[in-house]
Amino acid sequence: MSATFTVGLLLLLSAVGFWMGRTRAVTVAGGRIATLHSVPNYYGSFVALWAGLPALVLVLCWMALRGPVIDWLVLDGLTPEQVEIWARVMLPPNDLSALLANIAEETDALTETHRQLLLININNLAAGQAQYVNAAVVGAIQPAADHLNSLRNLANWTLFAAVAALSAGGLAFTWSRINPSLRARNNVERIVTWLLILCSTIAVFTTVGIVLSLLFESIRFFTKVPVTEFLFGLHWSPQTAIRADQVGSSGAFGAIPLFTGTLLIATIAMIVAAPVGLMSAIYLSEYAPKKVRGLVKPVLEILAGVPTVVYGFFAILTVAPFIRDMGAAVGLSISSQSALAAGIVMGVMIVPFVSSLADDVINAVPQSLRDGSLGLGATRSETIKQVVLPAALPGIVGAMLLAVSRAIGETMIVVMAAGLQANLTLNPLESVTTVTVQIKSILVGDQEFDSAKTLSVFALGLVLFLVTLVLNVVALRIVQKYREKYD
Structure with a gap:
C-alpha cells in the first residue's frame, strides 16, 4: 500500500464529503435554500475540509517520522555478529579496530557515518538492487533488508487504516452537525484564513532558514579566511589542500x-x-x-x-x-x-x-x-x-x-x-x-x-x-x- 494510494483515498473522501454535505444542507432545508445560514456549497466545503485536513496533517507527520523510526528499528534489530561481518568487509582497518573494540565493550559501535553507509547497503538490498551491494555482506544484512520491507509495509497499511478512519470519522461527525443554523460560511472562512496564515508563516520561516543557513556557514568560513581578504581581495583561487600532508595551494x-x-x-x-x-x-x-x-x-x-x-x-x-x-x-x-x-x-x-x-x-x-x-x-x-x-x-x-x-x-x-x-x-x-x-x-x-x-x-x-x-x-x-x- 503506497502513500500515493493513501493520499488518493483522502482526496476521494474529501470529494464525497463535499457532495454529502451539500446534499445534506439542501435536505435539511426542505428545498428552501433561503432558510440556510450559508449557501449549500459552504456546507459541502465544511464537511470536505474536516474530512481532509486532519488526515492530511496525520499523513505529513507520518511521512516526516516514518523514515527515522524505521531506520532506528532496523539498526536496532541487527546483531553484533551481523555488524561485525559487514564491518570487516566495508570499513578500513582503523575504523574496524575501533568498532570491534566498542562491540566488545557493548557500547554504541556505529558512528553516524557508519550508520549511513550501512543503511545505504540495506536500502539497496531491500529495493532489489543487490548489484550495488558487496556480495560478501549480502548474507549478513539480508535479514535487515527483509525487516525493512516488512516495517515499511506495516507502516503503509497502518497509515492507510488511520487515514481512512480519521477521514471517515471527520466526515460523519461534521455531516451529522449540518442544520440550517450552522454557520458554515464562517467556519470555512476561518479555516481558510488559518491555512493562509500557516502558508505565509512557512514562507517567512523558510526565508529565515535560508538566511540563517547562509549566515552560520559564512561565519564558519570567516573563521578560516578574514572578512577583509574576502571582500577586498583581488585574487580568487579557492583550491586548497585536502590533507595536511598533501602538496597544494593554501587558496x-x-x-x-x-x-x-x-x-x-x-x-x-x-x-x-x-x-x-x-x-x-x-x-x-x-x-x-x-x-x-x-x-x-x-x-x-x-x-x-x-x-x-x-x-x-x-x-x-x-x-x-x-x-x-x-x-x-x-x-x-x-x-x-x-x-x-x-x-x-x-x-x-x-x-x-x-x-x-x-x-x-x-x-x-x-x-x-x-x-x-x-x-x-x-x-x-x-x-x-x-x-x-x-x-x-x-x-x-x-x-x-x-x-x-x-x-x-x-x-x-x-x-x-x-x-x-x-x-x-x-x-x-x-x-x-x-x-x-x-x-x-x-x-x-x-x-x-x-x-x-x-x-x-x-x-x-x-x-x-x-x-x-x-x-x-x-x-x-x-x-x-x-x-x-x-x-
Missing part, C-alpha cells in the same frame, strides 16, 4: 573579481534588454494593431520559456565566434569566451521578461489618463512620454528588477560563453566569471564540507543576497516616490 579568496564579472555581464545584459524590452512593450501596447500584437506577444512569451542551455549553445557556437571574427577584422584581440558574448545573449534572453511585464503594466494605466492628455492637445508620443510611462513607472521598475535578478543569477550562459577564469577586468572582450558560476563549480563532485573552499560558496551567496536586498530597497524607495505623484 586565495578575494571575491572582487567575481563581483566585478557578475556586474559586468549583468550590465551588458541590461544594456541590451532594457531598451529593447521597454520599446517593444511600448509598441505592442500603444502602436501595434491587434493582429500584430496577438502574434508578437505570444512569440515573445514563448522565448521566455527557452532553456538557458539553448541560449548558451547559441552564445558559444554563433555569437562568440562572430564577435571574435569581427574583432579580428578590425585588429582587436577578443577571447573566444568573453563577457560581451555572454552579456549580449543574456540580454536577448531577458528581453521577453522586460517586454511582457512592462506591456502588462502599461496596459494597466487607466485609459482616462490617455484620453485627458489627448483631449488637451498632446500627441500620442507626448502622452506616452509625459503620462503613460510616469504612471507605469513603479511596474516598469519592478520589471527591470526582475530582469536584473535573472541576469545576476544566470549560470549556464556564463559557463558556456564567458568561462570559469576569475579575471579582475572591466574589459568586455576578455573572459570573466560570476558568483553563481563559481558556486556551481565549487560544489560539483565530492567535496570536504569543512574546507574553506566549500564554505566560501555560502559567503558568496550571503553577499549576493545582501546586494540584491539593497537593490530591492532602493527600487522600493523609487517606486514610492513616483507612486505618490500619480495616486
